[in-house]
Amino acid sequence: MAPTCVPDAIAEANRAIREFMAARIGRPLWPEEQDEYEQLLTAWAAAVHRNAGG
Secondary structure, eight states, X not given: OOOSOOOHHHHHHHHXXXXXXXXXXXXXXXXXXXXXXXXXXXXXXXXXXXXXXX
């Protein structure tokens, strides 16, 4: 069974991504927004990696 508790860093990164995308719903990202989105994804992936591997 998957854990139900998500570490704070992962939850915060996920929240930031959701807010970012919700503010831009219904249209493609502009180039500078794509860069910001990729930075948010990188932060999320780093948090997941830290949690998984220590």
